[in-house]
Amino acid sequence: MFMNSNLFEPGKSKQEKQFIQLAVKQNQRFDGRRSNECRDVELTFGSDWGTVAVSLNDTKVLAQVTCDMGAPTTSRPYEGKLQLNVSIGGVAFLDEMQSTYDQRFLTLNSQLERTFRSSRCLDLESLCVAAEKHVWCIRVDINVLNHDGNLYDASTIATLAALMHFRRPDVTYANDELRIYTEKERELIPLLFLHYPVSVTYCIYKSNPQPLVDPTLLEENAADSVIVLSFNSYQELCTLNAGGTVPTNVRTIMQCARYAATRCKAIVEFIRKTLALDEERRLQGTGPSQGLLALLGENKHKLSFKQLMEGYQKQDSPTLQDSQMEVDAAQTSEKPNVAEVPVKEEQPIKQETGKLVQDAKPMDTSTWLPQEATNDQELPTPSRVVSLKVGKGKNRAKNKANKKQQQLAKKQNHSDSEEEVTQVI
Amino acid sequence: MSSSGTIVMPGERISAIEEVAKSKRVILGPGLRRLDDTVVASKAGPLRHKEPNTFWVDNYQRRYVPARGDLVLGIVKAKAGDQYRVDIGSADLASISYLSFEAATKKNRPDLNPGDLIYARVLVASADVEPELVCVNSNGKRGKLGQLADGFFFKCSLNLGRVLLRENCPALAALTRRLPYEIAVGVNGRIWLKAHSLRETIALTNAILALEQAGYAEIDKVCDNLEDFLQA
Amino acid sequence: MPSKVKPRLSRGVLDMKFMQRTKKKVEKEADDEQSRALYSNEINEKMINSSSNFIVESSYSICEGLIDGRLSFRGMNPEIELLMEQELAEKRAHSKPEQPKEVSDKDMAKAYYANKAPTVTNSMAKKFSSKKNFKRKQHGDDQARSPGYHPKTKQQFKKPREDDD
């Protein structure tokens, strides 16, 4: 029987689990991070379009986007296709132990599907060349290189960055004769996005209600429950996936959501900056850029979150303090006077524990959470996986559609739509 | 003690050893292989020589190959009949009978359950049979072996384990100067640590792991700036 | 002149009581013969009698002489520290203690023999040693005091060893 997981996984022995519970109780983490501090994200773009390698210091993922012409599905003749394929059996040797393979592979795959496909982040209509006949089929291959905890964030960041970095060839379709232009003839075209989803992962332990963000493999294996939230840069919640043995009260989830919203915004901002840098380097670079050579050794222009987002970090920190203060405030349960997070009132989260079709923006808890909610009234989210899927619910489509029309009308350029939204708020 | 050798690559004949072998008996350690009367390296790394006649290749490795007489740290995986299956990081799971513990009789068996840590000696180890461990020395006493309670446990490369286990190793000495602690180093690249407080254990773990990143060339430098690990 | 076929003792003769040892020898030879025939294609002549002075030792801890891995410092685990001290003491005892000695071995031995009553030092031999012999020892007859000194060893005639071939 495949008892011997040939790959040593930290956090499997009792000593390690007890030790982590103890460490979390005293707010100690191995790499010295605070409980709401994430690891540094490093992006390296390949020399051809749509290749990106992401590393959260030891967790390394490579994403590659390719496109080819194909026939649309009969149910959606006017839309292109997006296919995500995660491979964890490669250099990461994660397919050794049969039991962990399925569980890890399936959750990762479903998480990515929900974050990118069912949340309609890509504008698939723009990929349609000829209805019912020719549409672009975009395929994203995510190869996990090394798993040191938090594969969800690494792969979502990698997928988003690869999709944003990808350029597809131009194509004309005249009297059913298809012509695809090569790179030399026509400038390549980037993909069109409706919104930019990124995920943040938390681990919760029995010994301390305060969740840990961006867990390492040791913390992930020793954790009792995992919460994965994914927000887009307009701070709309795309997916929420919470499950595990410890009941998490709504207040903790809301607090995680608040921090995650700001974090996702910062990440998308960071990806845009790195894209711009990569663009520059490509223009003035002599011939094809360095590509993934930059992975090797210390090179000067490393695209890392900490370096690039210096400014953002400071501006970001006040909200961190608030969330920290928020936790203490929650203990004394008086109204947290946290700065209003730019949030749009959309839909109060339905309380029933069934399949929550929830497209609420991260609420400011002060408005809808009944004030007299005493601290101990914990709404234990059911231990089974609560998958809040941003379904294409009626009201969501109606509301989303009119906001998008507004933007699409204007010249589709990401930065404008960003300002546009903030002015609206 | 061990002269630092030149780098040998697999397949290379090492004539130095063959000369020594003409005069007296030679002990070929791991990494060296005998082809009739030539000595050929099978691993890449510096060739080490211990005074009288012992030669071995000190190559970098993370996968443990069991050998008789090694002291290893194992995680109990399962209880199969009158044997425990222990993972010592080798190709197969090692087995240890419930009798090979101190004062273990048919009736009062040692209470080991999956996830526990034991420090044991490899009794039987060969390529074709699964390794066998024992937690008792020849006269039935526990000695230093047996189950390890709380503290923290982590994996590192085999080389780091060997560096820590050399005679009066500077790293351990430096760590002792700073704080009292208990340590169990397995030759299979696994280390168990216990210090008074949790912060100290974390600092110790980071210090030892830093040794590996630093490539243990600057072993003293790492030990000197233990303070910043302690503060972290 | 060994005849081609080695003379074989009959079964009956071998079963006799006094022939037991030779029977065992003959059977062993037959077995060896058979096994040699069986493996002759694999094990060639050179392998059998090439005296190899290589010893293959596959454990690092034995080659490098690593210390036991279980250590405890500054009173963390008294039981282990006790064991560590014992080991240290043993190792010290084994290795030649080089501490400078005030009294050299020679004086030590002389003093030892001088004031010890005859009955204690190699008592029975002393009883039967003649007076002259005893007096010679008194005056410290040095060359007899070489280490491993046996006052009574007389040179016996040594029989040549049987297996000198």
Next chain:
Amino acid sequence: MNLPEKMDVPKDQLRQMNCEFNPLSRCDGSVMYTQGATVVIAAVLGPIEVKTQNLSIDGSYLECNYRPKAGLPQVKERIREATIRDVLELALLAEAHPHAKMSVQVQELEDRGSIDACAVNSACLAMLIGGLPLKFSFAAVHCIINDQGDYVLDPDQSETFHQRASFTFAFDSVDGDLLLVQTKGSFKIAQFNDIECLCRAASAQIFQFYRSQIAKYHGRSEAIAEKVKEQPEAMEA
């Protein structure tokens, strides 16, 4: 560092090689190897438990996979995988670990020409650092005859578009005999022999690169061996 574009490297020279040991923390040995702009990462795990159906008494089972960057492995990747597997099988000392499996995975990160040779070289480096018992180390070289008819050693991708023939040789480090010959296109036997000698010379350079990289990686522990040696004296004095 400037990009090792083939133009500034003379025709019969290998592109600039570089490698980083153990970038991945969870396998037994891994190496990120670049030759020119081609980047490959190889990782090794072994000896580990083998499934009963491919258990063999006299030798360890070698599992080798080559993963492309995009899409599922097609025929081209399977062929490349098979070539790597054959070379590894010749080099691996299988009888050292019967009843065990050695798993070698090669992941292509950036294909800028002569990806076959890079994959084989990275697999060899990964086995060296992973501590797998080997009979010899091996090196692969790729060379083409371009349309002007002269030989280009270790070509970049831009040159391989219009090539007349391409060759991939693999040599072993001990007595330098040929482990792998892969040719495509039309050529004369004389050309074949010249290219074979050219590649053999280049392979010596690669073996030198292996030795220096291993020495550099172990260099750090070299100093420790000295330090430990004179440390006790310091203690006693």
